[in-house]
Amino acid sequence: MSETLLSVRHLSVEFRTRHGIVPALRGISFDLAPGEMLGIVGESGSGKSVTAYSVMGLLEASARVTGGQALFGGRDLLRLGQGALNQLRGAEMSIVFQNPRTALNPIRPVGAQIADVIARHDPAPAAIIEARVLEALRQMRIAEPERRASAYPFELSGGMCQRIGIAMALACSPKLLIADEPTTGLDVTTQAAVMDLFRDAVRARGVGSILITHDLALASEYCDRIVVMQTGQVVEDAPVAELFARPRHAYTQKLLRSTPSSVDSIEALAPDEEPVAPAPVAARPSGPPVLEVRGLCKSYVHSRSRAFWRRREVARLQAVADVDLVIHPGEAVGLVGESGCGKSTLSRMISRLIMPDAGEVLLDGAPIHSIAPGRFARLPQRRHIQMVFQDPTESLNPRFSVFDAIADPVTQLLPRQGKAALRARVEQAALQVGLPLELLNRYPHQLSGGQKARVGIARAMAVEPRLLVLDEPTSALDVSVQAVVLKLLTRLRRQQGVAQLFVSHDLNVVRLLCDRILVMHKGRVVESGPAEQVFNRPAHAYTRSLLAAIPRLPQLQEATTP
């Protein structure tokens, strides 16, 4: 073994919480060589961020390091005081945070923030520092660095903010750089651009770096070696090629099988979990469509005129422009696009949460687009379109038990029935989504992410809708939980025949779940067709760029690129 840059040995950390002492790390060990790029992969709660924060000395007050050491440049980082760590942080080692917007000071120009870091560790005349700031921005390939340096974070896009964050972290040429989920909130195309820049900058300087991510495919594309973590322990530590060729630990294998890009059909996804009903023989959609959308438009006021005493032309942002869409009974249609493409606006217009500006929405042939959302809530048609929301935590009322949450739409939308009938219906809905009945009395904060997602689906399915609109239902979930939820949705469609509109930014997920795919870009549908065709033979340039940006696992990459 040659020299090591960072050597973490038997690191243990625990948190003091209201439920007593909770161990976060249980004696983890790994090494990082200079210039190496190490990926730490794990699901939420596996301790990957805690590892980064302990090394940087940024743990919060309730955490305590109970053992082990982290040797960096001959010194144990865990024994250093905050004063000594302040000398190291920014100069010798630095970190890129998950959310680039909250990691930057919102009321200071970004150039000045980078200059602060340089001035702190490497004082020099202002002109020299300014030159170094511009050089740092140029290395991140930020166009017009002079102008961008004086911009405030809110004036920049998320991807641009993260580039600034990386430039700031690299400004003093550290030897160690930790990136904690640097691209999690970003679109796939932006993610690819930012990660390429990150890799190039790190390689060019020979910086040893740690990439912390939940995305096995992303880590496999950029890292040399991967450490897989589970519940505070390192379960596998291997070079990338070896890890994917011969995953040794059962947990690594499970993670691999749960990643949508690693499989070709929904049946192959996480085969040990959640049985999937066989596809019906007559899968072809038949009969009149459940939903028909014709020429739907919606625009938002972009900037309002300051003059309040007279009406002026206001700039408008066309969120959805002239969209047509047909969904047949039992069919699953995927709506794919990056953030801001209008897919959420479209799904909310279809669910009658917001009013369209123009166009028609026909439910079973009956027009519903002219009914105000507030009044639509009282109509019998309301039960036919139900929705599952993006964030399972946020979409459950914290004051409702699971039973109340599922029963609420039933009491509002179905004819009044007795207590026993209500309970029977709620229990049936819960069993249908695989939710154990003993969880019915629990409250959302007592449930795991996957259980909350099941509650959200049970709530929508309890009133037996004709169409289920799913707005990124798995984007807040870990891959293994996502796999289970995707299989659950497929089973519900095949058994209950409910039509599904699946809105997502992830083409890989949509490919597994849907018969047809619509790709949206800047408010318009740029491509639509059967799932296999859109995925394998994309016609539109935007679809191709979207596909190219998706990180892939090694073996799949070899299979698809000749």
Place this chain on the structure above:
Amino acid sequence: MREKLALLRYILAGNPVTLLALGMLVLLLGCAILGPALVPYDPIATNTASALQAPSATHWFGTDQLGRDVFSRVVVAARLDLAIAFAAVLLSMAVGSVFGAAMGYFRGWLDTAGSRGTDVLMAFPLFVLAMAMVAALGNSVSSVVYATAVINLPFYIRLARAETSIRRDMGYIEAARVGGSGHARILRVFLLPNILPALVVQASVNLGWAVLNTAGLSFIGLGVRAPTPEWGIMVAEGAQFIVSGRWWIAAFPGAALMLAVFCFNLLGDGLRDIVDPRSRT
């Protein structure tokens, strides 16, 4: 139940000051509920023979210019002062939370009109506004309650509006709409119970202000009138005797007032720590 007790212990362990505040609250409520039955002397019976005595074993807090026992008066006054404060705070919380939540939920003209209305209310010096209201409504205990409620109203409206604005676009509100709930039901069943904790914290801090406001009004002769035992009147009556060295007549009711304000403020801080999800681990 066990779980709740464990949670309470966890919170109090990180927050010993809240425990102190709770102790003070128990003392205050005890005085308010049981006080009249426990005190050694009739709080309004005058006895000029024993006027202006310094604190001693027979009169713990001394006696005032009419020979009334200051200790008995301080303890008995807790009931009236706390009753006015609680009534006023409950009234403004009930009205303010409904108004504020509706403003935050519906936005539009209701929000604009309501927000400007609270701005106008806030622009007045609040104590002067309360004085004017009591003078206009008539010199009675109920007008003190109304006046105190009105000057506290803007805080509840603003808080309820802000808390509702945060939640109105959250997933569970949209889910309620998809689940067939109309606006009124969403406000009543989904929003108000969720903003209640924040309002209770605000109410606790406001209780201190309300006690102070009540005492302030009676200090300048509005609202409660002598000889009713009330902290503000007692301080006002005792103030003229401080120069002649008889400090106890004003000092003890003043201390009781301070204790009450202190208690409610500390309690508010403690409750905020409990309610604020950011401090939860």
